[in-house]
Amino acid sequence: MTFNDIYKRLFKEYGQQHWWPGDTPFEVMVGAVLTQNTSWKNVEAALSNIKQHELLDCKKLIALPSNQLAKLLRPVGYFNVKAQRLQSYCRWYDGAGQFSKLRKLDTVVLRQRLLSVHGVGPETADDITLYAFERDVFVIDAYTRRLFCRLGMIDGTESYERLRELFESKLRRSVDKVTLFKEYHALIVHHAKHFCTARKPKCSDCCLQSVCLYEELGKPA
DNA sequence: GTCCAGGGTTCGT
């Protein structure tokens, strides 16, 4: 099985995921910061709060007192921390000239700049680079690591950066890398979320109707 | 009550 085979199998099983939900690049960025250790449903609630107050705007979020922003962010948990992180992101984003200026940067430089923002680590940076700026970087998360570890295709102890480079090199010949990378990450999360929880790595948790994807896509560790 | 979520990021060693 190649990395491409796994993608094809997942796509065949689950179909297109249409990630990332969000009407604008900025909404994708906000969602990326808020979803750290948080279910997407809770992120949607917080985004809805922000939208209802017509505050889904970089400058408005900066101007808002952080304790008031924290109130809107209650559903995501860690709301005090995330209010700070979101505002530090917005200050950087606005100062860097927002989307129109940042989109001109080289992918590697853009990624470096994102990582310099307090509260933005490798995964959040890559979510934004891939889904908001539509650059071909592969997002690595805990699910990706777990699935491919069970498949025996990685060791599991590799650094974030090493895994990202591995996935990118294995998929290097793909025609539309951005679309593939977007969909691949979404499919991994979808698959893992529903059928391969860490707690019960049993076949039954990974079955979809008559097809046991778990048997095909990862034996228990 | 317990565990997990589209757990990652930061900070200390």
Place this chain on the structure above:
DNA sequence: ACGAACCATGGA
């Protein structure tokens, strides 16, 4: 470079 500590809601 690696591990620990941190944040703190909602749903199953």
